[in-house]
Amino acid sequence: METNISVHNKEFELFLEEETIAKRIRLMAIQLNVDYENRNPLFIGVLNGSFLFLADLMKEIDLACETEFIKIASYHGTSSTGMVKDALGMPQNLKGRDIVVVEDIIDSGLTMKYILSKIYEQEPASVSVCTLLFKPDALKEEINELNYIGFEIPNEFVVGYGLDYDGLGRNLNQIYRAV
Numbered sequence: 634m635e636t637n638i639s640v641h642n643k644e645f646e647l648f649l650e651e652e653t654i655a656k657r658i659r660l661m662a663i664q665l666n667v668d669y670e671n672r673n674p675l676f677i678g679v680l681n682g683s684f685l686f687l688a689d690l691m692k693e694i695d696l697a698c699e700t701e702f703i704k705i706a707s708y709h710g711t712s713s714t715g716m717v718k719d720a721l722g723m724p725q726n727l728k729g730r731d732i733v734v735v736e737d738i739i740d741s742g743l744t745m746k747y748i749l750s751k752i753y754e755q756e757p758a759s760v761s762v763c764t765l766l767f768k769p770d771a772l773k774e775e776i777n778e779l780n781y782i783g784f785e786i787p788n789e790f791v792v793g794y795g796l797d798y799d800g801l802g803r804n805l806n807q808i809y810r811a812v
Contacts (some may be wrong), residue, residue, distance in 0.1 A: 666696060676694075705747070767782045792811075
């Protein structure tokens with residue numbers, strides 16, 4: 634099994650194996666299935682990074698539910714710019730709905746705060762955030778809605794399983810960290 638890879642001439646080492654990720658997603662889905670029983674949640678995936686996570690999560694969800702995607706851009710290179718651009722494709726039918734925002738990674742929290750503010754404008758019944766990765770040491774904005782966390786990780790740059798380094802690496806089945 635490969636342990637080190639190179640993306641854009643930057644070295645990365647294996648951090649989370651595919652099987653470990655899959656097991657954690659199954660556990661998160663079990664909790665979501667319990668928490669949203671007899672409800673019809675709307676899962677909103679944040680593109681581009683969440684597409685693999687959301688796809689695998691949806692395979693484990695046994696509820697009547699819907700999915701939508703929004704796109705936000707705030708990253709360049711290996712660190713957050715702190716600048717949040719507009720939310721593209723924000724659904725307009727959120728009033729009275731149970732919303733689960735699905736994100737690949739939360740670090741500063743600035744992007745998620747922006748997304749949540751846009752969602753709350755539509756008066757949903759409830760809002761939760763589900764993220765595969767969470768960097769508590771990088772958090773600048775508290776996110777009270779963060780109810781589902783796959784893995785808490787150190788404030789290191791990671792790539793793979795939807796996460797990219799300047800556009801490359803999203804297609805990797807495992808998650809790697811910069812060395």
